[in-house]
Amino acid sequence: xxxxxxxxxxxxxxxxxxxxxxxxxxxxxxxxxxxxxxxxxxxxxxxxxxxxxxxxxxxxxxxxxxxxxxxxxxxxxxxxxxxxxxxxxxxxxxxxxxxxxxxxxxxxxxxxxxxxxxxxxxxxxxxxxxxxxxxxxxxxxxxxxxxxxxxxxxxxxxxxxxxxxxxxxxxxxxxxxxxxxxxxxxxxxxxxxxxxxxxxxxxx
Amino acid sequence: xxxxxxxxxxxxxxxxxxxxxxxxxxxxxxxxxxxxxxxxxxxxxxxxxxxxxxxxxxxxxxxxxxxxxxxxxxxxxxxxxxxxxxxxxxxxxxxxxxxxxxxxxxxxxxxxxxxxxxxxxxxxxxxxxxxxxxxxxxxxxxxxxxxxxxxxxxxxxxxxxxxxxxxxxxxxxxxxxxxxxxxxxx
Numbered sequence: 001x002x003x004x005x006x007x008x009x010x011x012x013x014x015x016x017x018x019x020x021x022x023x024x025x026x027x028x029x030x031x032x033x034x035x036x037x038x039x040x041x042x043x044x045x046x047x048x049x050x051x052x053x054x055x056x057x058x059x060x061x062x063x064x065x066x067x068x069x070x071x072x073x074x075x076x077x078x079x080x081x082x083x084x085x086x087x088x089x090x091x092x093x094x095x096x097x098x099x100x101x102x103x104x105x106x107x108x109x110x111x112x113x114x115x116x117x118x119x120x121x122x123x124x125x126x127x128x129x130x131x132x133x134x135x136x137x138x139x140x141x142x143x144x145x146x147x148x149x150x151x152x153x154x155x156x157x158x159x160x161x162x163x164x165x166x167x168x169x170x171x172x173x174x175x176x177x178x179x180x181x182x183x184x185x186x187x188x189x190x191x192x193x194x195x196x197x198x199x200x201x202x203x204x
Numbered sequence: 205x206x207x208x209x210x211x212x213x214x215x216x217x218x219x220x221x222x223x224x225x226x227x228x229x230x231x232x233x234x235x236x237x238x239x240x241x242x243x244x245x246x247x248x249x250x251x252x253x254x255x256x257x258x259x260x261x262x263x264x265x266x267x268x269x270x271x272x273x274x275x276x277x278x279x280x281x282x283x284x285x286x287x288x289x290x291x292x293x294x295x296x297x298x299x300x301x302x303x304x305x306x307x308x309x310x311x312x313x314x315x316x317x318x319x320x321x322x323x324x325x326x327x328x329x330x331x332x333x334x335x336x337x338x339x340x341x342x343x344x345x346x347x348x349x350x351x352x353x354x355x356x357x358x359x360x361x362x363x364x365x366x367x368x369x370x371x372x373x374x375x376x377x378x379x380x381x382x383x384x385x386x387x388x389x390x
Contacts, residue, residue: 002390003306004287007299009325010348011279015272017333017341018349138374155373157366198366 090114091188093181094121095174100181109189111160118185122178129163131204156197158186167203207270214262221262222255229271233278239298239351240282241289250285254278279349298351306348308376311384320388332382336375343368344375 088109093102103121107113111133119125136157160182170179183199205224213221233254237247254277267273286299320328333341343361346352347368354372358365383390 002310003303005325005390006306006309007303007348008280008283009322010329011276011283012322012326013329013333013349015269015276017330017345018272018275019269136370138370155370157370159364159366198370200364200366202364 090117091185092117092121093184093188094118095124095177095181098174098177100177100184102184111186111189114185114189115160115182118182122181124174124178125169125182127163127169128166131161131163133161134159154196158197158199160186160199160201162201162203164203170201210270211262211267214259222259225258225270225274226251226255229274232271233274236275236278236350237282239353240279240286242298246285246289247282250278250281253281257281298353302348302351305372305376308373309379309383310390311380311388320390325388325390328383328386328388331386332379335382336378340371340375343371347372 087106089104089106090109091102091104092114093100095101105117107117112130115128115130115133119128134157136159138155169175179201182201187197187199205228210221210224210228213224230251233251234247237250238244241247241250254274257277258274265273283299333344336344343357346357346360347354352360354365354368358368361368
């Protein structure tokens with residue numbers, strides 16, 4: 001088998017790559033990712049990502065995500081781009097009497113708002129507080145004189161950060177169902193179930 | 205004991221060398237074997253076989269890096285045992301999963317005659333590893349050299365498994381492109 005040959009030959013690479021230090025951890029770089037810090041920036045970025053996703057899904061073409069030309073608005077030395085917040089039907093999942101249920105609502109595509117809706121429907125999620133949400137994919141950026149074009153990758157990761165004491169609500173069997181409802185809600189919101197997404201939650 | 209001291213014991217044909225090797229690196233070697241085989245008995249046998257092999261090979265061998273030398277030996281012995289077990293349909297550990305992941309790195313070949321030899325493949329792999337940044341290389345080697353489970357790698361680096369999976373997926377794509385660019389056919 002070809003992969004077996006590759007695996008075996010890897011065993012014969014230079015010793016510098018196989019010494020004991022390779023079994024240790026190295027600090028991983030921070031993601032080159034989109035961070036939702038405030039509702040304002042979140043709104044702009046969600047639409048940017050949503051636009052790319054939708055644009056790519058519909059047209060299969062690359063979508064420019066930032067305009068650094070004179071069309072962009074310059075404020076106090078910073079260049080920003082005005083984008084309207086997308087609003088559409090989003091399915092929110094919730095766990096009730098041990099069953100997974102869902103409800104579709106028309107709302108703004110902002111992670112904090114979606115999380116708020118999810119929390120309202122899941123009574124046991126009372127303690128959970130939204131901190132931020134990162135979205136990343138394996139795409140690449142092409143920068144030229146006036147535009148930055150983002151070629152969307154085929155794998156996405158969504159990393160949701162919640163407050164420290166949120167962790168305990170996801171403990172036990174009920175907690176697992178709760179987490180599953182949160183995951184389904186965010187995956188549905190982000191890719192309508194059509195994209196290859198990975199979802200993770202961390203606490204801080 | 206320092207590695208140089210252990211090697212001195214081997215060179216002096218002092219059987220204490222085996223005990224010192226086992227004490228210092230036995231655990232790590234057992235882990236490598238376990239990641240490949242997933243079976244305690246087989247791992248113990250592989251580690252014992254490795255100790256005998258090291259005893260028989262030093263001298264004349266004079267390893268610069270004792271850990272790399274015995275880790276490589278353990279890995280090869282474990283992979284051979286894995287192949288034997290697979291033939292007897294009793295595979296285990298991380299190997300099967302790692303192999304299916306590595307399928308993604310195989311460049312599209314033309315014919316059997318075009319297959320590269322082992323030296324070419326090894327040079328290409330060394331070149332590729334050299335081109336990676338430390339963090340990517342460490343994660344890649346932990347997965348495909350030490351056959352560590354993804355969850356363990358994630359734990360070591362203090363991140364979610366999803367991030368490691370994503371990183372590995374990208375590195376596999378890079379490796380495929382690299383091998384294709386180098387004209388390597390498997």
